[in-house]
Amino acid sequence: MGAVVALRESGDGYIAAARGRRRRFARRIGDGAAVFAAAPEKEKSRGVFYPYRFDGYLYYLSAFAEPESALVLVAEKGKLRREILFCRGRDASREQWDGERFGPLRARREFGIREAEEISELPKAIKQIAREHKTVWHIPRGGESAAEKQLHSTMAQRSARGGGYAIAELRDASAVLDEMRAVKDKSEIFRMREAARLTCAGHLAAMRARPMTREWHIEAELIAEFKRGGGDCAFLPIVAAGENACTLHYAENNSPVRRGQLVVIDAGCEWRGYAADVSRTFPVSGVFSPAQRAVYEVVLAAQKRAIAAIKPGARMSAMENAALRALCEGLRKLGLCSGTVADIIARKSYRCFYPHRAGHFLGLDVHDVGAEKLPGENKARRLRAGMVVTAEPGLYIPGDSDIPKELRRIGIRIEDDVLVTARGREVLTDAAPKSAAAVEKWMRG
Ligand code: GLY
Ligand code: MN
Ligand code: MN
Numbered sequence: 001m002g003a004v005v006a007l008r009e010s011g012d013g014y015i016a017a018a019r020g021r022r023r024r025f026a027r028r029i030g031d032g033a034a035v036f037a038a039a040p041e042k043e044k045s046r047g048v049f050y051p052y053r054f055d056g057y058l059y060y061l062s063a064f065a066e067p068e069s070a071l072v073l074v075a076e077k078g079k080l081r082r083e084i085l086f087c088r089g090r091d092a093s094r095e096q097w098d099g100e101r102f103g104p105l106r107a108r109r110e111f112g113i114r115e116a117e118e119i120s121e122l123p124k125a126i127k128q129i130a131r132e133h134k135t136v137w138h139i140p141r142g143g144e145s146a147a148e149k150q151l152h153s154t155m156a157q158r159s160a161r162g163g164g165y166a167i168a169e170l171r172d173a174s175a176v177l178d179e180m181r182a183v184k185d186k187s188e189i190f191r192m193r194e195a196a197r198l199t200c201a202g203h204l205a206a207m208r209a210r211p212m213t214r215e216w217h218i219e220a221e222l223i224a225e226f227k228r229g230g231g232d233c234a235f236l237p238i239v240a241a242g243e244n245a246c247t248l249h250y251a252e253n254n255s256p257v258r259r260g261q262l263v264v265i266d267a268g269c270e271w272r273g274y275a276a277d278v279s280r281t282f283p284v285s286g287v288f289s290p291a292q293r294a295v296y297e298v299v300l301a302a303q304k305r306a307i308a309a310i311k312p313g314a315r316m317s318a319m320e321n322a323a324l325r326a327l328c329e330g331l332r333k334l335g336l337c338s339g340t341v342a343d344i345i346a347r348k349s350y351r352c353f354y355p356h357r358a359g360h361f362l363g364l365d366v367h368d369v370g371a372e373k374l375p376g377e378n379k380a381r382r383l384r385a386g387m388v389v390t391a392e393p394g395l396y397i398p399g400d401s402d403i404p405k406e407l408r409r410i411g412i413r414i415e416d417d418v419l420v421t422a423r424g425r426e427v428l429t430d431a432a433p434k435s436a437a438a439v440e441k442w443m444r445g
Contacts, residue, residue, distance in 0.1 A: 013187040014272070018063040019112055021180060022083055025061065026075035028176045032135035035126060036061060036173070037147030038069040051232070056364040057139050057177055059273055064111050066101060068119050070147040072129065084115040086122045086147075123150050130154045137173035174369065181363060182370025183386035188363065189419065191274035192388060193428060196417055198229040198269040199276035200431035206239075206265055207282050207433075207442055215239040215253040218263060226269040234275035234366050237267035241284070245411025246396040248356060259285045262292055264394075264413050268366060275366045277390050278429045279415035286443035288436055291406035296436055298330025299395050303414045306358050306391040310383060310418050310425045316359070316371065317380035323358035323393040324350070334407065336397065353397060359390045362417055387420045388428070 025034070039055040054065045062071045066087055074082040088094075090103035104116035117125070126147070129136060138151055155170065184192065202225035209221045219239045226232055236251040244250045245264035257263060261284050268277035281296065283289070288296060306323035328344040331337040331353060337344045344350055361368035368388075374381055383389070394413030397403060417428045433442045 012190050012272070014191070015063045015110075015112055017185050017187040018061055020185075022061050022073060023080050024180060025173075025176060026073060026080035027078045028180075029075050029135075029137060029173075030078050031076055031133075032137055032171070033075075033129040033133040034071075034073045034137035034173055035129070035147055035151055036071040036073075036139065037145035038067050040144050040146075041067050054273070055139070055145075056181070056273075056369070057173070060177065060181055060364060062111060062113065064102075064107065064113075065273070068146075070119065070122055070145075071113075072122075072125055074129075074133070082115065083113050084117060084125065085111065085113040086117055086119045086125070089118040089120070122147055126150050126154050135169055135171055137171045137176070139174055139177075140170075140172055141174070175375070178369040178372070181368065182361060183384055184363060184388055184419075185386070188274060189386070189388075191272045192276065192363070192417070192419070194229070195231060195234070195269045195271040195274050195276035196278075196428035197431065198226055198231045198271060199267065199278045200429055201225045201229065202267060202269060203265060203278060203280050203432040204442065206267075207280070207439070208445060212257055212284065215241055215244070215255050215257055215263075218257070218265065219253045219267075222265065222267045229269070229271070231269040231271040234268040234270035234277065238264065238279075239267075240264045240411065243399065243409035243411065245281070245413070246398065246409060248396070257284055260289070262288075262410065262412065264411055266413060266415065273364055275362055275364070275368075276417050276429060277362055277366050277392075277415060278417065278432055279392055279394070279413040280432055280434065280439070281412045281414060282439050282443060287440055289406070291404075292410060292412075293436055294334060295330075295395055295397070295407065295410050295412055298327065298334065299393055299412045299414050300435065301330065302326035302358075302393040303391055303416070306393060307416065307418055307425065307427060310389060310391065310420060312383055312385050312420055312422065312424075314383050315380045316383065316389070319389070319391065320358045320380070323391070324354075327354050327393055327395065330395070335404065336407070353395050354393065355396070356392075356394065358393050362388045362390055383420045385420050385422045389418055389420070391416055391418055 036058040042050045044050050069087040072084045087107050088101050108116035202222040205221040205225050206218045209218045239253045240250045241257040241263045242261040264281045266279040302323045305326045306319045309319040309322040328341045337349050361371040392415030396411040397407050399408045419426045433439045
């Protein structure tokens with residue numbers, strides 16, 4: 001069974017925004033054609049598939065979420081000359097198994113794309129594009145899709161025939177699109193707010209899970225809240241009790257949960273394609289021990305400083321540095337690192353307690369595109385209004401014998417999603433309690 005349900009649009013302006021994005025892409029490339037391929041379906045076990053996840057670029061430009069689809073754009077002097085959506089044809093017997101398909105006719109109408117054809121027509125279209133255009137833009141990472149294979153085999157035929165086609169070059173469209181995707185428009189921010197809201201609801205419910213004797217009891221509450229709001233998990237939730245929190249990508253979620261332990265939840269809801277990504281840490285008993293609280297306050301202070309460094313014009317590295325300095329000051333105070341903060345940073349002696357980064361871009365992908373340095377620049381990129389980044393410092397203390405006993409195996413991460421605004425920032429996920437006092441208050445019920 002191919003698990004496929006078309007993601008339906010419901011009047012949040014996303015389809016109109018996608019149309020604007022296609023025009024903007026054409027303006028940026030000037031002349032040439034582009035082929036955007038759907039992500040392949042992924043089999044989980046024999047004949048059983050993972051829920052289908054569209055390719056972010058194709059979805060961004062089309063709002064179309066069915067598998068076995070592709071979008072072809074043709075630009076001429078910066079104008080969008082043609083836009084063709086390729087998708088599966090209607091097929092009553094397949095639809096009886098896998099669910100309704102749009103089919104080209106309805107897809108064209110509902111997604112406002114000028115032309116639509118059956119996906120079986122794509123090879124012909126690619127050959128024509130290859131003959132007519134000097135430049136064909138694509139996303140090289142989509143190498144596994146049928147459309148990408150077609151593009152490459154057409155290129156190979158061209159070289160074998162010594163230039164039967166006009167394609168001079170295949171160019172990577174991600175350089176253009178990542179810049180566009182990095183700054184979210186209104187319809188995207190609308191979706192991200194809802195993802196953030198449901199994620200906070202999930203965290204609130206999870207912190208009060210009853211029973212709470214296994215990590216999966218907590219995970220179940222998260223998923224229930226996401227689903228209740230029409231969302232799903234943006235990634236496998238991490239629910240890590242006690243020292244499991246020191247495994248950064250722990251996602252087994254099957255260990256016992258004991259009084260006296262802390263639990264780290266790192267989970268995010270995906271809503272209409274857009275992700276949230278939030279971490280909170282709470283004491284199972286409802287009250288932090290003095291040692292747990294001391295470490296918690298260090299991470300919280302670092303996270304607040306990271307958030308304060310997020311503003312238009314600031315570099316991503318400013319946030320990273322703010323978090324790192326605060327963590328190193330804390331590691332000194334906790335007696336876990338010695339020397340000055342500058343020494344700790346220079347010697348990287350913080351690394352065994354804090355091995356990851358302080359944040360990443362967030363959007364259609366959890367680790368969203370656009371965060372990379374700009375071509376030709378060797379500094380971290382500057383933030384602009386409309387970007388969304390996470391702020392997520394953490395400390396993970398090993399169980400080594402030279403570490404004070406009460407601090408051993410404590411793992412803490414605190415993560416929020418932050419929208420860069422014209423004047424500063426807005427934390428999208430502050431409905432989930434964060435100060436130690438707010439966490440304890442919520443746990444008391
Ligand atoms: N949950 C993955 C991350 O925080 O980056
Ligand atoms: Mn996370
Ligand atoms: Mn994250």
